[in-house]
Amino acid sequence: MYKSLIILLIILISSQGKLIGQSNSTYIKAGYLYDSKNNKLLKNKLIHVKGTKIISVGDFESLPENNQVIDLTEYTVLPGLIDAHTHVLFSQDAKEDFAEHSMKSLTMESDALRVLRGAKRAKSYLDQGITSIKELGNSGLYLDIALRDAINEGTLEGPRIFASGPILAANGGQIYGVLPKYQNIINTEYRIVTSPEDAKNAVREHVNQNVDLIKICADNIPNKTYLTIEEIKSIVEIAQSYNLKVTAHCVTNQSAWNAIEAGVDGIEHGFNLADSTLIKMAEKKVYLVPTENSKSYMKTYAKLAGYKTNDLGWIDNYLNRLEDRLRRAIEKGVTIVAGSDNYTDIKVSRGESSKDMFRYYFEAGMKPLNILQSSTYISAYQLGRENEIGYIFPEANADIIAVKGDIINDFISTMANVEFVMKDGEVYFNKIKISSNQTR
Ligand SMILES: [Zn+2]
Numbered sequence: 001m002y003k004s005l006i007i008l009l010i011i012l013i014s015s016q017g018k019l020i021g022q023s024n025s026t027y028i029k030a031g032y033l034y035d036s037k038n039n040k041l042l043k044n045k046l047i048h049v050k051g052t053k054i055i056s057v058g059d060f061e062s063l064p065e066n067n068q069v070i071d072l073t074e075y076t077v078l079p080g081l082i083d084a085h086t087h088v089l090f091s092q093d094a095k096e097d098f099a100e101h102s103m104k105s106l107t108m109e110s111d112a113l114r115v116l117r118g119a120k121r122a123k124s125y126l127d128q129g130i131t132s133i134k135e136l137g138n139s140g141l142y143l144d145i146a147l148r149d150a151i152n153e154g155t156l157e158g159p160r161i162f163a164s165g166p167i168l169a170a171n172g173g174q175i176y177g178v179l180p181k182y183q184n185i186i187n188t189e190y191r192i193v194t195s196p197e198d199a200k201n202a203v204r205e206h207v208n209q210n211v212d213l214i215k216i217c218a219d220n221i222p223n224k225t226y227l228t229i230e231e232i233k234s235i236v237e238i239a240q241s242y243n244l245k246v247t248a249h250c251v252t253n254q255s256a257w258n259a260i261e262a263g264v265d266g267i268e269h270g271f272n273l274a275d276s277t278l279i280k281m282a283e284k285k286v287y288l289v290p291t292e293n294s295k296s297y298m299k300t301y302a303k304l305a306g307y308k309t310n311d312l313g314w315i316d317n318y319l320n321r322l323e324d325r326l327r328r329a330i331e332k333g334v335t336i337v338a339g340s341d342n343y344t345d346i347k348v349s350r351g352e353s354s355k356d357m358f359r360y361y362f363e364a365g366m367k368p369l370n371i372l373q374s375s376t377y378i379s380a381y382q383l384g385r386e387n388e389i390g391y392i393f394p395e396a397n398a399d400i401i402a403v404k405g406d407i408i409n410d411f412i413s414t415m416a417n418v419e420f421v422m423k424d425g426e427v428y429f430n431k432i433k434i435s436s437n438q439t440r
Contacts, residue, residue, distance in 0.1 A: 001421060002108050011260070025050045026402065026425070030077035032407075036377035036391050037371050041076070041407070049398040051423040056394050072402045072420060072432065078372065079392050080131025080159075080399030082379040085268055085289050085339025087141035088125075089118035094304035096343050099176045106185050115143045122147060122158040124351035126428050129401035132160040132380075133388050134155035134339070135269065136215045136247070137167035141188055144431045145209055145294070157428065160399070162383060164215035165206045167249070168199065168223040168235060174217060187423055189372065192393075193227060198235040207242050213383065214239045216264070218248040219255035226255050232262035247289070254279055255367040260286050266382060273325055275332070282333040287382050290329070291341035292322045294359040300346050306402060323364040330366070337382050338375035358415050368411040398425035402432070 028050045033045040046063055048055040058060075063069070092101040105114065112117075117140070125133055135144045151158040167173065167188060173190030186192065191206070193199045203214060216235060219226040227235075231246070239246045247266040250256035253274045256267050260280050266287040267273075272283075273288075281288065293301070298315045320331035330336065338361065340354035361371045380390030390395050400422045405414030419431040 003432075013368075024051040025055070026068045026070060028077065029060060029063070029073050030075070030402075031073040032076040033057070033392060034076060034372060034407075036077045036079050036373055036378075037386075037393070039373045039377075041369075044073070045077075047077070047392060047400065049400070049422070049425050052398055053395050054392060054394055054400075055212055055399050057392060060142070060226045068428075070420070070427075070432065075402035075404055075419065075432070076407050076414070077400060077402050078129070079376045079390050079396075080421070081129050081375045082131050082132040082338070082390055083340050083357070083375070083378050084382075085291055085341045086125075086133040086135050086354065087138045087341070088121040088133070088135060088209070088350060089114055089143050090343045091121065091345050091350070092343060094301055094346065095306055098174070099178070102175045103178065103182075103185065103352045106140075106188055111140055111143055115139060115147055118147055119156050119158065120144065121350035122161065122423070123156070124152070124349035124419060125159045125354065126157065126351070126421055127349065127418075128351040128355045129403070129421055130159055130351060130354065131401070131421065131423045132162065133397040134213065134247075134250075134379075134383065135161050135163045137164050138189065139163075139166075142209050142211075143168065145211065148212075150195070160397075160423070161391065162212040162385075164213050164247075165209055165211040165222065167215045167217050168193050168202050168227070169217035170231075170416055172223045172225050174220050174223060176220075176223045193231055193235075196228075196230045196234040199227075199231045199298050200238045203242070203244075204237055205239040206288055207244070208377050211244070214244050215268075216246060216259070218246050218250045218259040218264075219252050221251040226252075227258070229258045229262050232259055232264065233376075236263040243384070252302045260284060263421070268339070270329075271322065271325070271342070273329065275328060277330040278329050278334055279327075285335065287335040287378075288329050289337045289339035289341075290322070290326050290361075291339055292319070292326075292360050292364075293342070294356050294363055295319060295356075296359070297346065297353075297356045301344060304344075304346060319364075326361075326364050335378060335382070336361075336366070336370075336374045337379045338371065338414065355415070355429070356405045359412055362411055368408055371411070372407075397423075 028047040033042045123240035147163035162399040169190045245265040248259035248264045340357040342353045376390040380386045404417040
């Protein structure tokens with residue numbers, strides 16, 4: 001038994017090198033290339049892709065003859081974008097209540113149907129040039145892991161998924177108003193943590209299901225329960241021992257403070273962060289994923305949710321408050337990671353809906369290149385994957401996209417014009433001709 005396992009491992013390890021060696025080369029000529037690590041645009045660069053990997057980045061002059069060339073000289077070439085906060089296995093109508101929808105999904109939507117629906121939503125990210133997503137729970141019992149594996153093995157087309165498994169939360173999770181006798185249903189959506197010792201085991205359970213990171217709910221608003229600092233510390237300690245990052249959903253300022261004190265890597269949402277908390281985040285290098293939406297998205301949402309059109313002043317107030325929070329975070333030196341958290345059905349594909357985050361960050365005053373860095377290199381770095389994704393650099397995965405337009409002076413419409421998407425060296429879609437020969 002053990003012997004055959006060892007032989008299998010040796011075969012697996014030794015065959016990896018061969019697979020890469022046998023594949024063909026492609027060269028991409030980029031009119032502009034976004035260097036996401038140094039946050040600048042480079043002119044006229046040549047990217048050599050072989051198999052699933054980037055081999056080199058050089059100048060046009062280094063193009064060898066008789067190779068496949070993808071001519072993107074009229075385009076800006078970017079690393080595949082990353083949405084750091086998604087829920088592809090969850091969708092609710094604008095008029096629906098979150099807790100009611102969750103209970104309905106958990107009791108009336110089979111896992112099979114849920115994951116098939118999620119697969120369609122996941123694929124739509126590729127159409128927008130988002131080649132990686134961080135899937136942060138509300139995905140049943142590890143359905144996110146199943147979807148990730150199906151995509152990785154080539155059964156389905158979709159973005160690279162980094163999956164958290166069920167969210168670790170205090171009693172009740174985020175599903176409010178559920179009677180005691182039905183609390184067991186919540187255990188099929190959240191991993192309820194009952195003590196610091198139990199918190200350790202929760203992480204270990206996730207490790208055995210091969211999660212990529214740990215997501216916690218530091219608070220459960222509108223449920224009043226929250227994880228204690230001791231419980232979050234236990235989670236962080238065990239997660240770190242398995243080299244897993246921990247990111248914390250925080251609505252209240254107090255829960256964010258607790259999570260930062262306990263050593264988490266990131267704060268999701270952070271709608272109510274005080275200056276003192278932001279300063280602590282900057283000091284401890286804890287990142288923030290602001291998950292707001294643009295004004296036009298909010299108007300669409302309000303209409304679908306049935307708000308009266310003459311009663312939309314709350315949108316301005318809401319956005320002003322959150323823009324102020326984002327500005328203060330940037331001023332204090334907090335690292336910003338781009339994430340959408342869009343799970344409401346606003347009658348466009350999920351990928352398109354999620355891309356609204358670029359419009360929001362732009363409207364909130366972030367500069368185009370900083371937004372791009374928050375959705376590429378910085379996002380990958382905070383996941384500990386900066387050598388694999390989010391950066392067009394030798395040995396990284398060949399996740400490469402191209403947009404048409406002036407990315408500095410016309411950011412929003414340029415980001416809407418994604419005309420080329422490659423993931424893992426495979427062209428997912430391409431509105432541009434591929435030629436072979438070639439002139440230098
Ligand atoms: Zn979320």
